[in-house]
Amino acid sequence: MRGRGGIGAVLRKPPFVRGFDAIDDVALVGGKGRSLQELRAVGAPVPEGVILTTAFSAVLTDESKPVPARCMEALDEARQRLGSGPLIVRSSAVGEDGTTAAFAGLLESIFPVDGADPAALLDAVRRCVASRAAARVRAYEQARKVCLQGVAVVVQRLVPSAAAGVLFTDGVMLRGEWCRGHGQALVDGAITPGAFRLDRRAAEGARRIVHVERLPEDGSPFPLTDQAARALVRHATTLERRRGLSLDLEWAVDPADNLWIVQARPVTDRRTFLWSNANISENFPAPVTPLLVSFARAGYDAYFRNLARAFGIEHARIAAHDEAFRGIVDAHGARLYYNLSHIHAVLRLMPFGDWLVDSFDVFVGAGASSPEGRRVADEIMALGRVITHVVRAYRDLPARVARFERAVDDVASRFHPRDVGVMPARALAEGLEAILDVRLRRWVDASLADCAAAVTYRALQTLLRVIDPDDAGASGHGAEDPAARHHALLKGLDVAGAWSLRALWELAVVVRADAPAREALAACEGSFAVFRGALGPELGARVDEWLDRFGFRGSGELLLTEPSLAEEPDRLLPLLSRYVEAVGDPSIESPARAFERQRAERERETARLRARLGGPRRALRPLFDALVLATQTSVQLRERARFRQALLYTRLRAVALALGRRLVSAGTTDADDDVFFLRFDELVDLAAGRGLSSDVRALVASRRAEHATLSALDLPDVFTLAAGTCVAPSALAEAVDPAPDRPADDGVLRGVPASGGRISGRAAVLGGLADAGRLAPGDVLVARQTDPGWAPLFFLVKGLVLERGGMLSHGSILARELGIPSVVGVPEATTRISHGRHIVVDGDTGHVRLA
Template sequence: MDSMEPEDPDQDRGASLGASGSVFVRNISKIRGDMVPEVGGKAANLGELANAGLPVPPGFCLTTAAYQRALSGAALEPVLAALSEADAAGLDRLSEIATRARSLVLDSGVPAGIAESVRLAYGELGDNVAVAVRSSATAEDLPFASFAGQQDTFLNVVGVNAVLDAVSRCWASLWTDRAVAYRTTNGIDHATVALAVVVQEMVDSTTAGVMFTANPVTGNRNETVIDASPGLGESVVSGAVNPDHYVVDTLQGGIVSRTLGDRQLEIRAVPGGGTERLERRRSADSDVEPCLSDRQVLALVELGREVQEHYRAPQDTEWAIDPAGKMWLTQARPITTLYPQTTRKPPAPGEHAFLNFSLAQGLTRPMTPMGLAGIRLIASCVARTAAFDVPDPRSGPPPYYEAGQRIFFDLTPVLRSRVGRVIVPRVFDVMEARSAALMRGLFEDPRFTVTIKTPLKLIRHVGPVAAKYRVPESVIRGLFRPAAAMERVEELTAELHKTLVVPGKATSHQRLAHVQRILGEEVFATVPQVLPLPALGFAMLALVRRLLGEQAPYSELQTVLRGLPNNVTTEMDLALWQLASEIREDPDAVASMVGQTAAELVEQYRAAKLPPIAQSGVARFLGMYGHRAVAEIDLGMPRWSDDPTHILGVVANYLRLAEGAEAPDQQFSRAAREADEQVARFVARARAKSPLHKAVVKIALDRTRRFAGLRELPKYNLVLGLGAAREQLLLIGNELAAAQRIDRAEDVFFLDLDDVEAALAGDDRRDVVAERRAAYQQELRRRHIPRVLLSDGTEPEATAVGSGGKQRRGIVQPGTLSGSPASAGLVSAPARVIMDPVGAHLEPGEILVAPSTDPGWTPLFLTAGGLVMEMGGPNSHGAVVAREYGIPAVVGVPDATSRISTGQHITVDGAAGTVSTETP
């Protein structure tokens, strides 16, 4: 921790130790924004503001070298080691260790040489000037973590001895419980963090507060939000007062809304040092004047604009107005909660709405750069087939956008189309119901009025796809020759396998060309040839409902979809269950595996040391399904064949199923029988109407049972192609790693295709990989992901317009959460909240609570007692699979993973679409 100290500990003593003359002290005016390691985030930002000519109170900064010198004898190494162990153990001892660290820091005090530096610098500000002493950590006010309020601030400090005492307490505040927990949560190494201390002249403010140069609630970049209160800004920053609240439209320059606070509390500086809290009682009918005039509000907005323009990003600022009316900036940092805007601007002017395609696919995590590159190629293939102009396939088609390393599509043409408004929300009603509600809410927005009133444009783009892939022929074949339709599906899958083969002796340049061919030409071709069949199956179910009316209630129609044949995902899950069943027949194998962690089982598998029946069975399963993965549409994600941790963990989970419990394969068979029985009942009801009704209903339900399960096949084939492309990219990565242009083969997934070409030509791409890995890790920590994003940054779900004037899903009554009914049934059991299924532990019978699911999650469904998902609709992936297995499920439950905790006893009513936290 002593790397920044001068060689001679006392070389600065007795020298000119003014605000810029010591390694321990820096004048704020001499600080630059790139000096974070030396002065911390707060001081670096203040220095940057001051150098930009913005109004910052004068002062100085006690550098991190001072902190390191003071703590050189504090023996913090055992504390750091204990914190590392506490992190791994789940933070159980965190508070105790933090208290120990604070005591060590306070006991160390301020060394004499450093104290002398502070005396001289403080003296240059004037005689006993009132100052604010503020912590400035090296891991603070960063683009991904603001650390606001994590370390201490001391206001109206008067006299050098009081300043030195505040400095020592600031150093100790680096080790408060909240600061240590915050660093742990954000994955920041405690050993790498140091603290500087800012000492600035106090602004004895008449009014102070905070200002966000973008709306932090809605995300709107064209609104500035100001909170203000009389007195010192501490009352606003700490949340001790209900402040005046102003929202300003920065495009029009007008105040959109003004809400006055209650003025119950005011914090003021006390002569001689310290602050006081003035509490006032006000009657409900007493008049309260705004603490800012309109002129002051707009002047603050202009000041905020200057700060934002300097940093080229929205800023969270603190400000104060002195008795002379001068405005001062006392802080500026990035607004870390804003979701990033799209990486490119729409070509057409006006407001645009972007739909989060990643969430529609059940993917909450960001995608790797190569994963995004792969999706761009596939999207370009789709767009070209649909007669869209795609100038550069590697950049994606015109409607394709990215934000926050996730996929978005421009929804504006749908909102402006009369036909689009009818069709697309209905599709999302069954895929991702909350997105559908947001779309309908935007129908009322005057910025998205209908301008396309005929279906001609839609036909112009859908027609070429239907013609090229003979979609009408597929539908007719499925309707009248279902066996031939299934044979054609098998032929298509076999043809796809052939197109994915790459010669073993291909060069890296040739492999890259094959990747572009596979993703840009081959994998989409099976989608329009297979998808019409499951669409026909669901259409036939809708026909039965129309023919039978009240005799075909929704719940009974859903029973028809249970235990569907021809579903590649359920076939995969049952194959994994069959593997576990074979292992269970060997008691010694079970005994050796049940007590092991998933990571230990993987190690044994790779060393070929699993019990023989398990070793061969896992190898066989991975040979068939090893191309699948969690978040599998991202080709940068390891496949199960790369990392079988998830699969072996699920197998171990299956082995814990109690003897005598109904096995998942038996449940599936029972569900299929119940579906057949329901079909027979529908046919009998139709017979009572007429022989024609009977014939039509029988044929319709046969097609539903035969084809509905194929809904998983297009994505399965897509993932086959992604797996083949990933295999080729790993081979290229091996070559680049050997040539030291990247560090390891897997780094290739943090490049895109252009980068790979450059690396093959000789460019070193290690710095690019490091930068993108860091950005990816930051995005992995993001919990809130918008479903729809407007081009001004607004999230409609966070505004009144997003609800379309209707009650949003969520808490309908105390103790009850609501979503979309997905799979009928009632179950009460402990919840298990799982954010990532890899290595997850799910006890048989527990209710799985997840943000979303894709086929990589479904092996967990076999032993789950029920399912609750934040995403999805009645026909989303998780809902369909839950129905097939006969487990109650509710999907589209807002914030389910934060409102429900592991171990909490909950009741899932899959028919009503509710989740109760109290057992009825």
């Protein structure tokens, strides 16, 4: 059996050579190798190459001993794959290019290497492996309290680079730098590069994408064509979504203007969050006010916490993820976004949660969310507990949703819009608290319906691929349209979203049959009061009933700021007129007939798919039947919950506006809708008579002005931001034409902000490591440039100012890792700043002030 190979043989002999076409464990291919594989997976143009794995490096002997035969075979394979042209040989250590340690430039990268010379390739590979033991690497490991776990080696074709640069994905505009030729001068900080921004919103559209902010010191023009710039943004943001964090990418352009991406790594030691408006923009399609933002923050926090409890997750795990729960949603550009980084963290609550987010192997800002050290036995026990809770919850799901509906209906009836206008402020404060109580404590029944719909929908989709992988079925769209088959099983369901239109059609039938009502509708000139006054008692009551039951539904129904049809019934009349016309048009199908037709189509498609489960697959029929029923039921329940959600939000609007009118009467505010610019807790305090510490009128005016500015921003759907930051209007401002840098004459030196923060201290102006004796702990290091050999000094200083370099230079990368405020690319820094002078370094603005 031993000679047959299999899994045991694979484990005994891990591969020595890997390509970029698969994604391997980072322990085999190292950080750089893994990132190149991920780049290839998203379709990025990566120069052809191979990875000599950590298994190869572990066997490779030093120069005093013969090279093992397997290593020679691996080197020969690399040469055969890559040909005889010039190569670049780079380290790919396990732990290099990580989120907390980059080891930027500390291990070897060697180029050009003659691919036709086996000895040259071997020597370059040896040097990369040996650099793991370099003194600078050991010092870095000790200072950062990290340790490399092995070294792989990347061997690639060398791009004949006409220009090279870097691109950072943090922010709504992507910042970058470039220089002529290979990027080594940029990385070494030997020059001040050109600076640019790319608009991430323009990856596929006609929007201007490139904004040049500064030319490099040699004056070379921006090297990317518009097409290449769009491709760079597309690949960068795709990988950003895949990894769930902010990245910096190194790129090059060859003499034929072809774009190549040669490296991608996380931005180190800077917590960044991935924000997305997917799905949430459907519920909140317009700018949101502070009242809604504060209500949504609390609501989504409770939504996920209560789900975790309902699924039987231990309290200790929930407590460990407190930060993630508190930041599920927030507003950017006055619009709501999901914090996907925190959502991924919450997913890790589940037993074996790492498997759920395997495609996002590293996410930022999740604190203690990574479930390291959890034993498999503990995970299995937790999984059993979760399954027990889930089965119990979903067995009672219809009753749970009915309970949620009763809770909302109770609040809605107690605080009906026709009643809140005469309620005292204290009662209105109770109304706010009752609405919040539903959102924080009663919503779990609705959220279970959401989860059930999502899970069963995906499970049914997966089963259909097994049942009917190639047949177009009743949809007639061919095998390329599997969603049509899937959705055919969900047609003709009695969903809450259709209740209002069916009821409106029935109302239109009655209006059309009533000649006085029909004439009043045509002659009322858009006045609901005139139309309503012309109706008989029975029909008038029926119109009132429709407005009461369904008048809260409409576009923007969750925004709070949008009036409903019930509030402005004049807007109902054009809609009712169109329905009355449609009732009299025989070519238009009634909602009831359309429902019956779709129901029949659903039943035919269900029977057709079930019939395909014959022979050996007959055992799948019970699963198919159960999944179809579960999906249809959960979709219906979810829509019922969504119906009540809209009702609750419109009641919140009614109570808030009633309070707004009281605040205007009391002289506290100027307009009824000023309440939308107060936070929920502030509004409760005002209603309860507790007042605010600041002037309410001035506070509202300030927030209105800010809201108007932010609402005008055109933000992308997905972006990353540093923790604790929001999008400012300046982030989207177009760059001006670059002008030559000139020394400041106002005591302020200006450069490139490389690492955020503000610090003041004594300047230590050094010409090289030989001057290290002039440096005292806590100084601000001022130098012409730095290379990796300066790394030991970085652990002594609290600020950095460099004449040369950019965001990708070694000094910048190390400064960001250590949290050292830094400004680079400062002309004449070493001559204008004298040794020992007190200076202030602002790493956010790029200013260095001479004190």
